[in-house]
Amino acid sequence: MARRETAARRYAEAAFDIGRSDGTLDPWERDLSRLAALLESAELRRFLEHPAVPFARKESVLQQVAGGDVSREALALVLLMVRRGRPGAIGRMIEHFGELLRRERGIQLAEVRSALPLDEGQRRAVEERLAAITGDRIEMREMVDEDLIGGIAVRIGDTLYDASVRSRLERLRARMTAV
Secondary structure: OHHHHHHHHHHHHHHHHHHHHHOOHHHHHHHHHHHHHHOOOHHHHHHHHOOOOOHHHHHHHHHHHHOOOOOHHHHHHHHHHHHOOOHHHHHHHHHHHHHHHHHHHOEEEEEEEEOOOOOHHHHHHHHHHHHHHHOOEEEEEEEEOHHHOOEEEEEEOOEEEEEEHHHHHHHHHHHHHHO
């Protein structure tokens, strides 16, 4: 697994460096997003990862599936990863590319868990509060987690902001049992 992570990071950094030097970060982002959407197909992923399928066949199928919607460079990067036996790292490479792009643009990714889906007003309030705390723009990835009972928990990088009812109850229990 560490090999896959290292490979994903290397390929993402290479694509990012090319995009930054060419001024093509936006097209790279678009193309890699399209490829990520294509690779959500479990059937296509299994096909690309299958060792008995010749590379030429994998290349042909991926070119057909991607059609003209993806740049030659982005497709070549993914095909290079397939050729080198790293098709399982493609998804992680695309995630790393997104992380590098967000960092370049001064955007922090916030993973927001809430007991219920947030409405637009709550979403805006959470985003504004997190932007004030971090000093950066915020991109939110929301998840519903009924175990929280109420409130929200937010992870930005390695920092967890936990304002959930569950964590408050756990802290109260810890104080009561410590007495």
